[in-house]
Amino acid sequence: MDEAASQLERDHVHSVYERIAPYFNDSRYKAWPKVKQFLLEQEPGSIVADVGCGNGKYLHINEDIFKLGCDVCRPLVDSAWSRGHEVQLCDGLRLPYRDGSFDAVLSIAVIHHMSTKERRIRAIKEMARTLRVGGRIMIYVWAMEQKRRKFEKQDIFIPWNPNPPLSPALRQRGNGTQSVSDDCDSSDKHRKVRSISSMVDEGDLISPGQQKQQRLWFFSRSLDSVLDFTSLTVSRSSSSTLQTPVDEASESRSRRTSSRGLIRQMSSLFSSSSRTSLEEDVFISDPNEQVHKNDNRSSGNGNETVPVELVHDCSAVPLPDLVSYQRDQSTLEGHMEVDGKSSQQEPLQRQESTASLLESDGMSGQSSEQPKDSCLRYYHVFREGELTQLIQNHVDELHVLHTYLDHANWCVVAEKVQVWKV
Amino acid sequence: MKLLTHNMLTSHVQGVIKGYPLIIKATEVKVNELEFSAPFVSRMIPKLEWSLISALNCTLIPDYEKDEEFLRKVHRILLEVEVVEGCLQCPESGREFPISKGVPNMLLIEDE
Numbered sequence: 027m028d029e030a031a032s033q034l035e036r037d038h039v040h041s042v043y044e045r046i047a048p049y050f051n052d053s054r055y056k057a058w059p060k061v062k063q064f065l066l067e068q069e070p071g072s073i074v075a076d077v078g079c080g081n082g083k084y085l086h087i088n089e090d091i092f093k094l095g096c097d098v099c100r101p102l103v104d105s106a107w108s109r110g111h112e113v114q115l116c117d118g119l120r121l122p123y124r125d126g127s128f129d130a131v132l133s134i135a136v137i138h139h140m141s142t143k144e145r146r147i148r149a150i151k152e153m154a155r156t157l158r159v160g161g162r163i164m165i166y167v168w169a170m171e172q173k174r175r176k177f178e179k180q181d182i183f184i185p186w187n188p189n190p191p192l193s194p195a196l197r198q199r200g201n202g203t204q205s206v207s208d209d210c211d212s213s214d215k216h217r218k219v220r221s222i223s224s225m226v227d228e229g230d231l232i233s234p235g236q237q238k239q240q241r242l243w244f245f246s247r248s249l250d251s252v253l254d255f256t257s258l259t260v261s262r263s264s265s266s267t268l269q270t271p272v273d274e275a276s277e278s279r280s281r282r283t284s285s286r287g288l289i290r291q292m293s294s295l296f297s298s299s300s301r302t303s304l305e306e307d308v309f310i311s312d313p314n315e316q317v318h319k320n321d322n323r324s325s326g327n328g329n330e331t332v333p334v335e336l337v338h339d340c341s342a343v344p345l346p347d348l349v350s351y352q353r354d355q356s357t358l359e360g361h362m363e364v365d366g367k368s369s370q371q372e373p374l375q376r377q378e379s380t381a382s383l384l385e386s387d388g389m390s391g392q393s394s395e396q397p398k399d400s401c402l403r404y405y406h407v408f409r410e411g412e413l414t415q416l417i418q419n420h421v422d423e424l425h426v427l428h429t430y431l432d433h434a435n436w437c438v439v440a441e442k443v444q445v446w447k448v
Numbered sequence: 449m450k451l452l453t454h455n456m457l458t459s460h461v462q463g464v465i466k467g468y469p470l471i472i473k474a475t476e477v478k479v480n481e482l483e484f485s486a487p488f489v490s491r492m493i494p495k496l497e498w499s500l501i502s503a504l505n506c507t508l509i510p511d512y513e514k515d516e517e518f519l520r521k522v523h524r525i526l527l528e529v530e531v532v533e534g535c536l537q538c539p540e541s542g543r544e545f546p547i548s549k550g551v552p553n554m555l556l557i558e559d560e
Contacts, residue, residue: 032558071491073456090488094453098555107550112453115553120460122545122554124468124497127456 031141038183038404039139040098046186046401047081047101060432061134062087064164064439072129077118077153078136082106085113091129096121118149126158126442135435138167138405141181146406147420154423157442163424166435170407173434177407186401408436449536449552451504452526455496457552459538459545461560467538469500470545474534482527489519492526501525 057065061084068074070090079085079095081102086109087093095113097103106113116122118136131153140146153163170177413436414429424440431437459467490513498508506525512518535544536552543560546553 069491071488071495073492073495075456090485092452092492094456096554103551104549112450113551114449114453114457115551115555117555120556122458122460122552123456124458127495129495 027142028145031145034141034404035139038402042186042401042403043080043099044101047099047105057084057087058134058166058432058435060437061132061164061166064130064132064162065091065093068130073127074130074132075123075128075153075156076132076134077121078133079103079106079111079113082109082111082113084132084134085109085111094123094128119145119152121152121156123156125155126161128156129158129161131157131161131163133163133165135166135168137165138407139403141404141406143416147416150417150421150424154421154440154442159442159444161442162427163440163442165413165438165440166432167413167437168405168407169431169434169436170409180409181404181406183402183404186403410436412436413438449531449547449550450527451501451529451531452492452496453552454531454536455500455526457536457554459536459541459543460554461538461541461543461556464538464540467540468497469503469539470536471539472531472534472536473544474531474547476531476533478530478532479524480528480530482523484520484523486516486519489523489526493522496526 065074065084065087068088068091072091074091074093076082076084076093076095079097079102080099082095082105085093085095085106093111095103095106095111096116096118097106097113098115098117100115103113103115114122118133118140133149133153137146137149140149150163150165157163170180410431411429414426417424417426417438417440421440422445423442425443426438426440428439429437454470454472457468457470459470461467493508493512501522502508504525506521509515509518512522530550531547532550533548535546537544
């Protein structure tokens with residue numbers, strides 16, 4: 027499973043960030059206040075690591091401490107370096123730092139990109155290793171429970187939209203300074219939007235029909251629960267539409283290793299679901315979602331069945347990192363454009379028809395620039411208490427100090443403790 | 449890569465027991481000017497792995513907090529000198545991690 031997990035992260039985290047890195051606009055980046063506070067509280071002369079620093083938005087805070095950033099995405103790391111920060115390219119699962127070298131570590135919106143529980147634990151343990159005893163770590167991850175939206179599943183793919191348009195209300199208020207690119211954790215914009223425009227409140231201006239059309243993300247089965255190719259139930263309405271892409275996928279699967287094929291199947295299935303999505307949810311309920319380890323290979327050729335559960339809705343309720351842009355009702359240009367691989371030509375066309383469907387529904391006409399590449403980001407959103415439990419049950423060297431919900435993120439602050447093994 | 453950063457780094461190749469100090473092979477070095485802060489440097493000093501810095505011809509002296517000349521020297525070495533191009537070599541395995549445009553690439557391939 028680790029191979030499949032790595033591959034999933036390569037396709038739907040690393041390569042996506044590499045592609046969207048140029049769109050990240052630093053002027054729109056503001057630090058989450060509590061993270062900023064955490065940094066400002068560090069003693070002068072402290073050495074702090076930001077693991078998964080992105081383009082370095084936290085690295086300028088507090089001149090009295092020495093900060094190191096690292097990330098796996100080269101364009102983002104280069105961007106951080108050009109701002110004068112000390113950064114390295116590395117993998118969160120294998121940090122190139124000595125044991126106990128840091129007084130504090132940040133992990134902001136990072137481990138929710140890890141596709142299995144085991145990898146998430148490993149990432150936390152790695153960071154704990156680099157913390158000195160008494161040092162503190164702050165971890166932020168996306169919450170499953172959000173004020174106005176409910177992720178029905180924890181493992182999801184979220185499309186990235188480079189050109190989310192402004193809502194009419196915001197435009198009127200001359201808020202044209204909002205640049206059109208997306209970013210993660212755009213907290214400040216979110217607050218600005220909230221304060222200036224009480225009328226642009228989630229759900230208020232949106233009719234239920236529109237609302238349903240505008241939610242947009244894909245659910246996947248967690249890689250932790252094994253993809254059992256033989257025992258899934260598929261809702262009747264969608265099984266026929268899924269036939270073709272599944273065949274394509276199974277063809278391609280036979281050509282590749284099972285893990286790659288799995289990923290392809292997932293991707294092809296997202297696009298295939300879009301055709302039916304606007305009218306109904308493609309929702310596969312599988313009561314047998316428990317973990318039972320089962321090798322992909324051994325579970326056979328699952329030609330008739332679907333390995334993932336997919337829902338395709340659109341929502342105007344903001345995602346934690348698309349906050350300011352998703353608040354408007356008129357558009358959601360996060361059209362799913364699947365990677366233009368040869369096995370997916372057909373799904374790509376279906377995507378475009380989805381796009382035109384959305385347009386004709388009266389959405390604003392900014393659909394001319396759509397990402398041609400797949401910009402599906404994988405997330406495992408966390409339930410309340412999940413992160414805390416993960417640490418308490420699996421990371422002895424960390425002692426949880428605080429847990430709280432911050433703007434749709436679960437946050438944990440923990441301290442490194444000495445563990446004596448008898 | 450500043451030399452202060454180098455102090456934190458280690459080779460994490462599988463099987464390596466002690467992957468530091470990484471041997472610095474620099475092909476391009478830059479020296480920046482950075483505002484000196486005695487409290488910052490003196491607080492930093494106890495956190496460092498001094499064996500790495502002694503290798504740079506700088507030994508830790510007692511009572512360093514009061515010695516501004518010493519602190520300035522440490523400041524210059526750790527914070528103002530920057531390796532822009534070159535590589536870091538693992539002292540045990542010999543594996544080289546490239547530094548390009550000031551950024552060390554510490555990514556390992558799958559089986560390392």
